[in-house]
Amino acid sequence: MSNLKDKVAIVTGGSRGIGRAIVLMLAQNGCHVAFSYQKSEKAALDLVAEAKKLGVKCMASKVDVRDFVKVKAWVEEAREKMGHLDILVNNAGIIMDKALMLMEPRDWQDVIDTNLTGVFNVTRACIVGFLKQKSGDVINISSVSGVFGLPRQVNYSASKGGVNAFTKALAKEVAAYGIRVNAIAPGFIDTDILSGLADEQKDKILAVVPLGRLGTSQEVAGCVRFLLSENARYITGQIIQVDGGLAIR
Numbered sequence: 001m002s003n004l005k006d007k008v009a010i011v012t013g014g015s016r017g018i019g020r021a022i023v024l025m026l027a028q029n030g031c032h033v034a035f036s037y038q039k040s041e042k043a044a045l046d047l048v049a050e051a052k053k054l055g056v057k058c059m060a061s062k063v064d065v066r067d068f069v070k071v072k073a074w075v076e077e078a079r080e081k082m083g084h085l086d087i088l089v090n091n092a093g094i095i096m097d098k099a100l101m102l103m104e105p106r107d108w109q110d111v112i113d114t115n116l117t118g119v120f121n122v123t124r125a126c127i128v129g130f131l132k133q134k135s136g137d138v139i140n141i142s143s144v145s146g147v148f149g150l151p152r153q154v155n156y157s158a159s160k161g162g163v164n165a166f167t168k169a170l171a172k173e174v175a176a177y178g179i180r181v182n183a184i185a186p187g188f189i190d191t192d193i194l195s196g197l198a199d200e201q202k203d204k205i206l207a208v209v210p211l212g213r214l215g216t217s218q219e220v221a222g223c224v225r226f227l228l229s230e231n232a233r234y235i236t237g238q239i240i241q242v243d244g245g246l247a248i249r
Helices: 017-028 041-052 068-082 105-133 154-177 199-207 217-227
Strands: 008-011 032-037 058-062 087-090 136-141 179-186 239-242
Touching (some): 008 017, 008 068, 017 032, 017 041, 017 087, 032 041, 041 058, 068 105, 105 136, 105 154, 136 217, 154 179, 154 239, 179 217, 217 239
Parallel strands (some): 008 032, 008 087, 032 058, 087 136
């Protein structure tokens, strides 16, 4: 029997790509899921239907993770409808790449507000409940861009570097309460973000990945599954790179 059976997870940005794969992985392991989405209601509702076919409860809510008040209301609603909360996966994020000399204040602020402040907002809304029950798992989906930095991603690298530091600091803060906090730093994953690239651009990416291929959303979800398993109970405050060796140093 899965150790996730009848647990309840909150997942941000769950309707597409990595988030969708995480929601399905949780559902396949008997975990009830409440996830947020920002754009496609149809994709979200389709995912809810797919998860429910697996015999779990699933709810989708259109939530802007930048809005602290709305995030708090969403988390409270999820806790009330699902009965309790055990797991938080902070996955929602955006990319607005351009050279710093061309970057407008809004390009900076939107990425920081979504990728970093969004993590604060949702974690802040969940953490009190985790502290009261003296248990909980927080997994933040970061990026290798936050590990070594990438040109034309100053805003994105800064946001994900902040997520990595947030992860380590919070892990130390709440460990005594039986709460673990870890992050996963994906490299180049075969999602919608990369699907629009020309073959020449993809070839350049593959040339710098030691394993010579793009990763899959399911492989990132598999790492989430490991971090939530009994085999990972002694792991906290870690940034695990799922990147085909891209960020080897």
